[in-house]
Amino acid sequence: MAAGMTLTMTVARKTEIGYFLSDGKDEVFLHANEAHERLHIDDEVEVxxxxxxxxxxxxxxxxxxVGMGEYGWxxxxxxxxxxxxxxxxxINKDLLLFIDDLPKHSDEWPRPKDQMLVALKQDKLGRLLAKPVTENEIVKIAAMADESMKNKSVEGTVYKVIQAGAFLLTEDEHILFIHRDEMVGRLRLGQTVRCRISFVREDGRLNGSMKERKEVQYGEDADKLLRYLINRDGAMPYTDSTEADVIREKFQMSKSxxxxxxxxxxxERRVEQVDGWTKIIQSEQEE
Structure with a gap:
């Protein structure tokens, strides 16, 4: 007998706090709190x-x-x-997904209420642990996407994080990749997000973006800069020559x-760049 097994066993003995079950060779204890009903000697139970x-x-x-040989969220x-x-x-005891199977950066770890796609494994002492589902297993269950999905909005859950971005499995079991440049904030394992499908690959996988379409994003970013300028009395020491890391820190957007x-x-003649500064064109405001 080993952890992770589901067996039909027979009640061999009773105690004040539970039952000893037998498979004909070995015995294991079933606490009364883990029994669904009152049991009697020779009763057969699935455990x-x-x-x-x-x-x-x-x-x-x-x-x-999720049982041994299975996987699930x-x-x-x-x-x-x-x-x-x-x-x-x-079951009564929670399942540990060990630190070695998690990203090195803790901000990419899942948080309570997140969902993890895992299977079971045993450690050297035979104890049950969770393990992330492998890429091969993901590919087996994944569905092929077609061109009709482009620009559609989908929901997906992150199952793998790499330096370039994150892999998600959508609600319809399509594999979707979001590049870091297309994220709104860093994604973490187990996080569920909604995004727009930006590209359908020949192999049936998807690329996605959490950002608005460019023409929409341009307008939102422009409004953000304009509000910033207004709050600084119409001028800021940032132009299209400013370093990218400064831009990202100040405005949470890429240099491009x-x-x-x-x-x-x-x-639109709403701003101008003068001597390393960006300024609101005052004549337009005065009109």
Missing amino acids: FLYHDHENRLAATMDMPH LEVVDISPRMGVFLDNG SFKRALGKLMK
Whole structure:
């Protein structure tokens, strides 16, 4: 017998606090709190085996959301900075997703209420742990997308984070990639977001963006710059020559987005650049 197994066992003995179950060879304890009803000697029960809080092999009549050899979405219920994150697998003891299987940056870790796509594994002592579903397993369940999905809005949950961006599985089980430049804030494992499909690849995967279409974003960014200028009495020491890291820190937008927004305002004759400053054109305001 081992943790992660689902077995039909027979009640061999009763105690004040529970039952000893037998598979004909070995026995395991089923606490009364883990039984769904009052049991009697020779009753047959279906149980799931796990290690309890004292690391003893034990039985429960509660069935896990994800069993050995299966995978599924489990909710994050707690976080331990030293150990990892704990997931609700439908039984009394939460399932640990170990720190080694999580991103190095803690701000990319899942948070409580997030959903993680995982399977089960055993550590060296036979205890159950969660493990992220592999890319091969994702590919097996993923659906092929077609061109009709372009520009549609979809919801997806992050299952993998890399330096270039994040991979998500959509509600219709399409694989979707969001590049970091197309994010609104850094994404984390287990996070569910809504985004727009920007490209449908030949292999049936999707590229997505959390940003508005460019023509919409230009207007929003331009309004943001204009509000900033107004709050600074109509002038700011930032132009299209300002360093990209300064732009990102001050306005939370890329250098290219800043230049497009600034270009829009200049084309509309609402601002001008003078001696390293961007200024609202006062004559327009006075009119």
